[in-house]
Amino acid sequence: MNPLIELSSAATILLASIIGPMIGVGGGFVIVPVLTLLIGIPMHQAIAISLISIASSTLTASARYSRSGLIDFKTGASMEAFTVSGALLGARFSLMLEEGILKTVFGIFLIYVAYKMIKGQSRSEKIWKGSPNLFAGYFGSFLAGIASGLLGIGGGVLKMPILVLLFGLPTKVAIATSVFMISITSASAVMVYYLKEVLNPTLAMIGIFSAGIGARIGSAIALKIRPEYLRRIFGLMMLTFSIFMILEGVLG
Amino acid sequence: MNDDHRVYSVMAEIASMLILMLAAVGIALNLLDISPEYVRLLGITVISAAPFIILSTLALLKMLQRSFRDALIFITIIILLILNILL
Numbered sequence: 001m002n003p004l005i006e007l008s009s010a011a012t013i014l015l016a017s018i019i020g021p022m023i024g025v026g027g028g029f030v031i032v033p034v035l036t037l038l039i040g041i042p043m044h045q046a047i048a049i050s051l052i053s054i055a056s057s058t059l060t061a062s063a064r065y066s067r068s069g070l071i072d073f074k075t076g077a078s079m080e081a082f083t084v085s086g087a088l089l090g091a092r093f094s095l096m097l098e099e100g101i102l103k104t105v106f107g108i109f110l111i112y113v114a115y116k117m118i119k120g121q122s123r124s125e126k127i128w129k130g131s132p133n134l135f136a137g138y139f140g141s142f143l144a145g146i147a148s149g150l151l152g153i154g155g156g157v158l159k160m161p162i163l164v165l166l167f168g169l170p171t172k173v174a175i176a177t178s179v180f181m182i183s184i185t186s187a188s189a190v191m192v193y194y195l196k197e198v199l200n201p202t203l204a205m206i207g208i209f210s211a212g213i214g215a216r217i218g219s220a221i222a223l224k225i226r227p228e229y230l231r232r233i234f235g236l237m238m239l240t241f242s243i244f245m246i247l248e249g250v251l252g
Numbered sequence: 253m254n255d256d257h258r259v260y261s262v263m264a265e266i267a268s269m270l271i272l273m274l275a276a277v278g279i280a281l282n283l284l285d286i287s288p289e290y291v292r293l294l295g296i297t298v299i300s301a302a303p304f305i306i307l308s309t310l311a312l313l314k315m316l317q318r319s320f321r322d323a324l325i326f327i328t329i330i331i332l333l334i335l336n337i338l339l
Contacts, residue, residue: 062264064261066257
């Protein structure tokens with residue numbers, strides 16, 4: 001493999017893993033578009049590398065969150081049974097889809113994430129005060145799993161509203177629980193890509209290493225900075241990526 | 253911080269350090285033009301197996317604490333992960 005591809009992939013994953021914790025995303029929304037659009041790695045390979053990088057960074061981050069006692073294992077594990085099922089289905093479905101369709105779907109999903117990032121956190125969102133809405137929560141988890149396996153993302157943007165709005169978890173606990181869940185979801189989804197020999201082993205090693213280092217740096221400085229401007233900048237960047245992804249997907 | 257958090261944080265930290273070391277060795281061997289197939293294979297296997305091992309420990313912990321319903325939740329995910337390997 002070209003050393004330039006290896007180096008630029010390492011830099012992308014490192015940067016995404018440092019900035020991810022600051023703006024509250026796993027990094028897949030940055031890793032997949034950069035690897036495919038700028039570095040030229042095929043979409044399925046980029047998804048697999050993104051998943052293994054996310055598995056590495058979230059495993060590191062979840063150890064830190066667990067030390068703070070913030071993870072709700074019971075809620076996370078019960079939701080994860082549905083998320084893992086969805087992720088396995090999503091990964092298998094992804095391998096059946098053509099690259100163009102996958103790029104278009106990713107681009108459309110990226111518009112939603114970019115909108116949420118530019119808009120910022122809504123203060124008017126109502127937290128579920130009654131008993132947890134289990135059916136909606138588990139169904140949502142299943143859909144988040146499908147998105148994760150299909151597109152190579154952690155799915156935190158979908159899991160967070162479920163944990164906060166439907167299960168009534170405080171935001172800090174929801175973030176920690178979501179990270180714990182993502183580490184399992186991405187590790188199980190990447191196995192599908194690995195067993196189907198889509199995962200490039202050299203890039204996988206680079207992804208694991210860069211993401212592990214990035215997560216350590218990112219989680220150390222995440223609490224010290226105000227992420228508002230960073231979120232907006234990245235939101236605009238994702239919006240640009242989404243347009244190019246859709247154009248590439250539709251036009252080929 | 254309760255027992256679950258303590259066990260999880262220690263195991264996840266060990267797993268992430270192990271993965272990081274394997275990845276570093278894999279990259280170093282690659283730079284030396286030695287094809288590190290077995291190191292890569294080990295790295296990818298460890299990262300895929302880490303949640304499985306950690307969840308198994310948590311399930312065992314729950315069983316020792318006699319919280320069988322909670323243990324069942326962890327066991328369900330473990331079964332799903334095994335099914336994933338088999339299918």
